[in-house]
Amino acid sequence: MIIAERKPFREIQDMVAPYGNVLIAGCGTCVAVCLAGGEKEVGLLAAQLKLARNLAGQTGRLGEITVERQCDREFIEPLREVATDYEAVISTACGAGVQFLAALLQDKPVFPALNTTFIGVNEAAGHYTERCRSCHQCYLGITGGICPVTMCTKGLLNGPCGGPIGGKCEVDPARDCAWCQIYERLESQGRLQQIEAILPLHPHSRTTSPGTVIHPAYLRRYAAHE
Amino acid sequence: MEASKVISAAPEAEFVPKILALVCTYCTYTAADMAGSARMQYPPTVRIVKYLCTGRIDILHILKAFEAGADAVMVSGCEAGSCHFLEGNLRARERVEYAKKLIAEVGLEPERLEMFEVAASDAPKWVQVVREMTERVEKLGPSPLHRVGASFAQVEAAVQRVVAQ
Ligand code: SF4
Ligand code: SF4
Numbered sequence: 203m204i205i206a207e208r209k210p211f212r213e214i215q216d217m218v219a220p221y222g223n224v225l226i227a228g229c230g231t232c233v234a235v236c237l238a239g240g241e242k243e244v245g246l247l248a249a250q251l252k253l254a255r256n257l258a259g260q261t262g263r264l265g266e267i268t269v270e271r272q273c274d275r276e277f278i279e280p281l282r283e284v285a286t287d288y289e290a291v292i293s294t295a296c297g298a299g300v301q302f303l304a305a306l307l308q309d310k311p312v313f314p315a316l317n318t319t320f321i322g323v324n325e326a327a328g329h330y331t332e333r334c335r336s337c338h339q340c341y342l343g344i345t346g347g348i349c350p351v352t353m354c355t356k357g358l359l360n361g362p363c364g365g366p367i368g369g370k371c372e373v374d375p376a377r378d379c380a381w382c383q384i385y386e387r388l389e390s391q392g393r394l395q396q397i398e399a400i401l402p403l404h405p406h407s408r409t410t411s412p413g414t415v416i417h418p419a420y421l422r423r424y425a426a427h428e
Numbered sequence: 429m430e431a432s433k434v435i436s437a438a439p440e441a442e443f444v445p446k447i448l449a450l451v452c453t454y455c456t457y458t459a460a461d462m463a464g465s466a467r468m469q470y471p472p473t474v475r476i477v478k479y480l481c482t483g484r485i486d487i488l489h490i491l492k493a494f495e496a497g498a499d500a501v502m503v504s505g506c507e508a509g510s511c512h513f514l515e516g517n518l519r520a521r522e523r524v525e526y527a528k529k530l531i532a533e534v535g536l537e538p539e540r541l542e543m544f545e546v547a548a549s550d551a552p553k554w555v556q557v558v559r560e561m562t563e564r565v566e567k568l569g570p571s572p573l574h575r576v577g578a579s580f581a582q583v584e585a586a587v588q589r590v591v592a593q
Binding site for chain 2: 211212242245250256257
C-alpha cells in the first residue's frame with residue numbers, strides 16, 4: 203500500500219490560514235492503515251486546528267469527512283456537494299488522492315496534509331517499510347522475491363557490487379545487502395543457478411511520467427486517447 | 429448589597445485549576461476511592477472520568493478536554509506490568525507522549541498533560557500526584573483556553589460526548 207506521513211502541523215496551519223470554513227477530507231484506505239490520514243487522523247487534525255484557532259481567537263467551521271478512497275471517482279463524487287459549504291479543503295489522502303479531489307473541486311483550493319513517501323508494508327503497528335518503486339518491470343520472480351530495485355541501495359539489477367561486508371551494505375552497515383539476501387534465498391530454494399542470469403538494461407523508457415495503464419479488456423473503449 | 433459584592437468579587441477570585449483525570453477502574457480509581465474512604469485531604473482541583481482501562485483512552489478525548497477548557501489533563505493507570513489487560517497502560521503512555529507533541533504543536537504547554545501510575549492499594553500516591561499536578565498548573569496559570577465560567581461539568585460532558593462516539 204501507499205505509505206505517507208503527516209506534514210508538520212505548522213505547515214498545514216499556514217496553508218489554510220486565509221480560509222474560515224475548512225473541510226478536512228480523509229481517505230479510508232492506505233493512509234488509514236498507516237495511521238496518517240484515516241478517519242481518526244482527520245479527527246486529530248481537526249481537534250488540533252480547532253485548539254489552535256481558539257488560542258488565536260479565530261473563528262470558522264472545521265468539517266470532517268472520510269471517504270473510502272480518494273483515488274476513485276465514485277467515492278469522491280459526493281464531496282462536491284459537501285464542499286460547497288467550505289472555502290477550502292484539506293485532503294489527508296496520498297498525492298494521488300489529493301490531485302483527484304483537486305480536479306473534482308476545480309474552483310476550490312485543496313491542500314495536502316501528508317507527505318506521500320513510498321509503496322510499502324505494515325511491519326507492525328506504526329512501523330512501515332518500503333518494498334517497491336513501481337519500476338514497470340518486476341524482477342521478483344528471478345530474484346527470489348526480494349526486490350533489487352528497492353532493497354539494494356544502489357538499485358543494482360546484477361549484484362552484488364564489490365562492497366558488501368558480512369552481508370551488510372557498504373553504503374550503510376545497518377542495512378542488509380539485498381543481493382546477499384537474494385543469494386541466500388535462491389540457494390535455500392535450490393535455484394541458485396538463477397543468479398547467473400544477466401538481467402538486461404532496465405526499460406527506463408516505460409517509466410516516463412505520468413504513466414497510464416489500460417487493461418486489455420478496455421482497449422477498444424480507451425484506445426483513442428493513446 | 430451583600431450579594432452584589434460577592435458577584436463583583438467573583439472574577440477576582442483565586443485561580444482554582446480544573447484538572448481532568450482519566451483513570452482506569454482497576455488501579456487508580458480504586459486508589460482514589462480509598463483515599464476518599466480514608467478521608468485523606470487533597471486539593472479539590474480534580475475530576476475523574478473512569479475508564480475500564482487506560483488503553484481505551486483516545487488522544488481525541490485528551491484534545492477535547494483541552495478544547496472544553498481544562499487547565500490540565502492527567503492520565504493514570506496501573507503500574508507498568510500490572511495492567512489487567514496486559515498492556516493497556518503501556519499503550520496509554522505512548523499515546524500521552526504523542527498527545528504532548530500534538531498540544532505543543534498548537535501552542536499549549538505539554539506539561540499540562542501527564543501520565544501517572546498509581547496502584548490500587550496506593551491511596552497516598554494518588555493524593556501526591558493530584559498535589560503535584562495542581563502545583564504544576566498553579567505555576568503555569570490558567571489554560572489560555574480556560575473558558576471563564578466553564579464548569580467542571582462542562583469539561584467532563586465534552587469528554588463524555590467524545591467517548592460515546
Ligand atoms: S487515495 Fe491514495 S491513500 Fe487513498 S486509497 Fe487511494 S492510493 Fe490509497
Ligand atoms: S522489481 Fe521491485 S520495484 Fe520493480 S515492480 Fe518489482 S518489486 Fe516493484
